[in-house]
Amino acid sequence: MNDYKLIPELIENFIDFPKPNHTMEMFIGDFELRNHECSIGVNGKIYFSWFPEYGNYFTGTFLFGDFDKYISNPVDYFDIYIDEKKISTALIIKCITSLPSTNLFLKGVLTDKIFFGDKDLKIEVINFSIPNLRSINGNVVRDKKKSIKARILLENDLWRIEIDKKSNYHELRDQLLIVGGYDLLYSGKITRLDGTHFDTGMVEDIFMNLDLFLSFINGRNTSSLFLNGIKQNEIVWSDYTSKTVDVFEDNFYPIFERNVDGINLMWKEFSKICQSKKGQIFIKNILHWYIQSKKQAGLLDGSIIMAQTGLEILYHYITDNKEDLNKTPSKLRKLLIYLEVNDKEIPLKSKEMINFSTNFLDKKYQGIIGTITTVRNDLIHSKEKFIDIISFQLKFEVYNINLWLIEISLLKI
Incomplete structure (x- = not known):
């Protein structure tokens, strides 16, 4: 019993909805x-x-x-x-x-923005809710009845963010899978690492960066909502501003099926990029194209084009726009050199890509880049040479490789 009491308590839910999509x-x-x-x-x-x-x-x-x-x-x-x-x-x-x-x-x-209360007051902690975030097994916390693997801890040089999956997460998720839409699935809080008080102006950037990061690890847009500023255990202001959230989908996302400490390491690097205006703009742009592509906002063909737009943005950020290469294949080959990726690292399931590259492309165009850019160019320009060869399965594999390249690029920067 004493050991159980040493486990951190689950973050209190300031807002609970009786059902999904509750007004x-x-x-x-x-x-x-x-x-x-x-x-x-x-x-x-x-x-x-x-x-x-x-x-x-x-x-x-x-x-x-x-x-x-x-x-x-x-x-x-x-x-x-x-x-x-x-x-x-x-x-x-x-x-x-x-x-x-x-x-x-x-x-x-x-x-x-919609704000109730005195936003000029300095506070000790901000509590918030997160809708439609996929299930991530975190560190152990407890409620009154049981312990669960629910906590994601994110820290940088100034801030400590704790995000807890709700104890009834799976029940809420099952309801969402039936009716669709939205529900609050996580509760969180943010404090200063040094324990000092802070005001609303000091947290605008950190919440913007947090929303981008959560959307990346979710693979779909989500945001921190319904913020409450706490001082001496009392709510002194509430920020109910609406932000971008996609409808719920419970997709498997293997790149982030990892140790929760690895997510914190990613957050530290992510925060460093976002410290500069240039870095923050880059993250916004790349995640826009990545998420739109991942949820197939332009169906499969459009999503391939969106993802390669994201890869070109990555190239320009990594090279700092110092190398003015006009052709997309040249840019993406340069990106692969930076990532130290070669054709042997293509996932084994990409058999159609390997077959297309080996049997239909000139030798100088064979490989990852030649294949994904040829398919993308065919979608844009409808070249008769490949119109009967590029199958749905080939396009699907190219689509997944594009997303994979964006993911490993963001993890490596």
Whole structure:
């Protein structure tokens, strides 16, 4: 029993949904919409929605104000005030009137960060939730009933981030597999390594980098949501800003079926890249093409083209744009030299690639690069030479090799 108590406790869930895709109401009551032209009082609610429209919205009925001025300029943005405190900015997207004219229904979308509380206060810890993150076996933690392998620890020079898989993760995942969509699957917290207090401005970059990193290890977009700033064990502010999250898919992702300590080492290197503006822009761009390709946003053919766009971005980052090679094959060969990858490292299952390279390409074009660039060029230019030779299986293998090259490149940088 004493040994059990030495195991770290599971991070508390500040927000739990009763079911997937649950609409979260952040505020119910009276609020005011203001801009330079008019002021409109509304009685209603402000809420976060997953389906059918992802994001933050308000709905309500008209209470008072200069509605005629709004009608004359209906595309204006409004600041939202509650008790004289601005919490966000919104655009009215629906207005339904009926007799009498004051009987008016409004709906709006929030277009900026949404913040409740005093964001200027310095805090000790920020708690947050993560939706739709795949299952990763972490370090052991305990709840009141059992211990589970649930904790991912991420540290860099300044910050300590702990992320715990929920104790009922598999039940939540099974529900998502049935109904689809979104649910909160992990809870996390962030603190300073030196234990000092901090403000919201100090964590903007670290959360941006965390969201990028989580999306990389997830293979699909996810983000930290529903942030709560904690001071002396009390919530002093809440940030309910919506961020990019893809619908849930429980895909096997072998590159990250590894020791959880390895994920922390990856995070340290990832954080170093993101310290510079150039590095952060590079990570955003490469992950955009990688994730769009991985989830086949352009179907299989388009995903091959997207992935090779990502490989060219990697080439330019690694060479610092000092080598101006015009042709994609030359760039990718240079990238392979940097990665110390040769044709013997092609996964054994890529038999169609090996067959195509050996039997249909000129000797000078044979190998990984010749094969993937030939297939990509055929998709773009529809060369008759290969139109009957490039099979679905060959394209699928090329697609997977492209993703593999991006993954090992990011792990090596």
